[in-house]
Amino acid sequence: MSHPVARRYALALYQEAQEKGVADRIDDDMDTLRETLHGSRELVSMFRSPIISRPKKEAVLNRLFDGKVDNLTMRFIKLLVEKEREELLPDTVSAYSALKDERLGVVEAHVRTAKPLGYDEAESLRKALEARSGKKVRMKMDVEPSLKGGLVVRIGDKVFDRSVRHQLQVLSAQFQERAFLSQN
Numbered sequence: 001m002s003h004p005v006a007r008r009y010a011l012a013l014y015q016e017a018q019e020k021g022v023a024d025r026i027d028d029d030m031d032t033l034r035e036t037l038h039g040s041r042e043l044v045s046m047f048r049s050p051i052i053s054r055p056k057k058e059a060v061l062n063r064l065f066d067g068k069v070d071n072l073t074m075r076f077i078k079l080l081v082e083k084e085r086e087e088l089l090p091d092t093v094s095a096y097s098a099l100k101d102e103r104l105g106v107v108e109a110h111v112r113t114a115k116p117l118g119y120d121e122a123e124s125l126r127k128a129l130e131a132r133s134g135k136k137v138r139m140k141m142d143v144e145p146s147l148k149g150g151l152v153v154r155i156g157d158k159v160f161d162r163s164v165r166h167q168l169q170v171l172s173a174q175f176q177e178r179a180f181l182s183q184n
Contacts, residue, residue: 006091013076013092014099022070029073030096036064037090048087057081106136110154114147114163129153 017026037044046052046060058081066074080086101107109129111117117125122139129137133155144152149164 003088003091003095005085006088007095007098009076009080009085009088009092010095010099013072014096017072020072022072025070026073026096027100029069030093030100032069033065033073033077033089033093034097037093044090047089054081054084054086057086101138104136106138107133107155109137109139110142111139112142112144112147112152112163114143114145114149114151116143117141125151125153129155 013026014023017023043060043064046057058078061077061081065077069077077089080089080092109126111125122141126137126139129139137155147163147165148168150162150167152163152166153160
């Protein structure tokens with residue numbers, strides 16, 4: 001869940017982009033910002049640092065994005081710095097992406113598997129998740145060998161745990177419960 005203030009800023013940007021008819025361009029800009037921030041921990045740290053002056057932060061933003069993003073996006077970034085909210089930029093970008101996904105009917109599924117899925121397996125899983133959720137599914141895949149086998153899927157606050165590790169834990173708990181009950 002994103003920061004509530006970041007969500008308000010994202011919503012304001014989203015609404016203005018819709019009103020001005022530049023939503024697709026701003027969507028692309030937010031993707032660019034997300035990739036840039038994701039690729040640079042130093043940049044995120046700079047935004048969160050109270051030691052680095054606002055003019056320096058604004059100069060870095062100008063160098064990175066001026067002429068590369070829409071004027072609305074640039075004004076928005078500068079507004080965050082001006083309002084002393086630049087540390088919220090990463091959360092605001094995430095909140096904007098969530099708003100875009102809501103508009104497009106997309107949900108993100110975080111899928112953890114014991115071993116990498118092949119293309120056909122991943123597509124079959126995606127289609128099954130779309131049928132279950134009634135929405136388009138974008139999957140984020142992670143390999144976690146400790147699962148032993150199977151998979152764990154999280155969509156929003158729902159978790160579907162079909163891992164071997166989980167099944168073994170369930171069986172173990174059932175055996176312990178039966179052993180306890182048979183002793184009484």
